Amino acid sequence: MRTALAVLLILLCPPALAQPGYFRVTGVAADDTLNVRAGPSAGSSDIGDLPPDARGIEVAGTDASGKWGRIVWEEANGWIAMRFLAPDPVPTLPGTALPAGLLCAGTEPFWSLRLSPGSASFSDITGAGFLLGFTGALAAEGSAGYPLQLSHAGGPASSQAIIRPAACTDGMSDRTYPWTVAYLLDAPGGQRFLAGCCRLPLDIGFH
Numbered sequence: 001m002r003t004a005l006a007v008l009l010i011l012l013c014p015p016a017l018a019q020p021g022y023f024r025v026t027g028v029a030a031d032d033t034l035n036v037r038a039g040p041s042a043g044s045s046d047i048g049d050l051p052p053d054a055r056g057i058e059v060a061g062t063d064a065s066g067k068w069g070r071i072v073w074e075e076a077n078g079w080i081a082m083r084f085l086a087p088d089p090v091p092t093l094p095g096t097a098l099p100a101g102l103l104c105a106g107t108e109p110f111w112s113l114r115l116s117p118g119s120a121s122f123s124d125i126t127g128a129g130f131l132l133g134f135t136g137a138l139a140a141e142g143s144a145g146y147p148l149q150l151s152h153a154g155g156p157a158s159s160q161a162i163i164r165p166a167a168c169t170d171g172m173s174d175r176t177y178p179w180t181v182a183y184l185l186d187a188p189g190g191q192r193f194l195a196g197c198c199r200l201p202l203d204i205g206f207h
Contacts, residue, residue: 019165020178021059022099022200023069024088028052036078040068048073050080056090058099058200060178072199076174090200093117095137097145098163099200104181106196107172113161113183120152120159122185130157130187157187168197
């Protein structure tokens with residue numbers, strides 16, 4: 001029943017997006033950087049820089065021209081020129097196309113979930129924490145891979161994370177994340193049902 005409820009709720013989220021793409025910087029000199037812009041144009045403010053060997057860059061979408069890719073950058077969104085990017089496949093969770101190392105989080109209450117190939121690490125603002133082993137993945141019937149249910153268990157706790165590619169905001173910043181998650185945790189103290197957003201941080205990619 002809990003799984004069915006989570007699937008229903010996540011299906012009622014904003015329309016799904018195409019799965020984010022993953023890229024590496026190319027065509028930038030070794031002593032130069034790739035500018036991160038505030039908007040999708042070379043005239044927009046320079047708000048940061050990517051090194052010439054940056055990899056595992058998560059591009060959530062492009063502008064109408066397809067020339068600029070949108071990424072999560074610090075507390076907002078940033079834009080980088082797609083002509084300086086090349087596809088860069090990242091490791092995935094077993095039996096899925098979901099990138100390994102995905103970081104999910106929510107606010108009020110504050111919690112976080114790191115999804116590694118063989119485990120899930122959960123923590124929250126109270127100091128509660130669990131390291132759970134991966135037990136399986138299941139895509140929705142008749143779907144092209146999403147929504148995707150990930151199951152984990154370990155010790156006295158178990159959990160299910162239901163993830164899909166869809167624009168997601170955390171309510172605390174100007175970021176637009178490319179993944180949305182519904183998370184059900186069974187642990188000492190009771191059951192919890194949490195919702196949040198996910199992304200692949202640059203430090204998890206090959207940066």
